Amino acid sequence: MAKESTMQLRMDSDMKERVEALYRSMGTSFAEGIRMFAAQSLRVNGLPFQLTASKEEKRMSVTDLAGSLRSYATPEKLASEAEALHAAYQNAAVEKLGGAP
Numbered sequence: 001m002a003k004e005s006t007m008q009l010r011m012d013s014d015m016k017e018r019v020e021a022l023y024r025s026m027g028t029s030f031a032e033g034i035r036m037f038a039a040q041s042l043r044v045n046g047l048p049f050q051l052t053a054s055k056e057e058k059r060m061s062v063t064d065l066a067g068s069l070r071s072y073a074t075p076e077k078l079a080s081e082a083e084a085l086h087a088a089y090q091n092a093a094v095e096k097l098g099g100a101p
Contacts, residue, residue, distance in 0.1 A: 019033070
């Protein structure tokens with residue numbers, strides 16, 4: 001496939017140097033990594049990774065998913081149920097989108 005388009009991107013110089021070194025250590029280039037990112041985005045029809053909140057925010061949202069359990073569950077049971085519910089939602093989303101988690 002011909003490379004006919006140009007993309008310009010601004011980023012922190014230190015980040016650019018670090019990612020270029022990382023990609024070189026893997027035998028590729030930063031530019032090729034960006035092309036791989038774009039190709040994978042098209043393959044999965046979205047971002048090629050899962051967006052997540054910080055661990056604290058994630059715990060709060062997972063706990064909120066289990067809302068009704070709060071009235072009768074122990075903290076341990078609540079956490080276990082919330083994690084199971086979160087996993088079920090993730091698996092359903094993966095199945096619907098047709099890709100690996």
